[in-house]
Amino acid sequence: MLARSANGLFWMSRYLERAEHTARLLITQFEAMEDRSVEEIDLSWRRIYLAMGRSPAGGDLTS
Structure with missing residues (x-):
């Protein structure tokens, strides 16, 4: 049971990190659109x- 919970938390943090990187990429793109x-x-x-x-x-x- 503990291993399954740890596995779920691991993958949740991986997806959260991926979403954070995607958001950072999009913010940078929007800021660079000027001029x-x-x-x-x-x-x-x-x-x-x-x-x-x-x-x-x-x-x-x-x-």
Whole structure:
């Protein structure tokens, strides 16, 4: 019983840490959006989506 609880706490902390890193990445991205062209912003968001293993919902800017 104790091992199962410890295992659950371990994975919960891993997911919490992952969420914290994702939030930090998004905050940095939002702060860096000032004074950048639309193309640079699009490219940086694509990099974030790629790092997260996702694809953007809106499609490509050039299409």
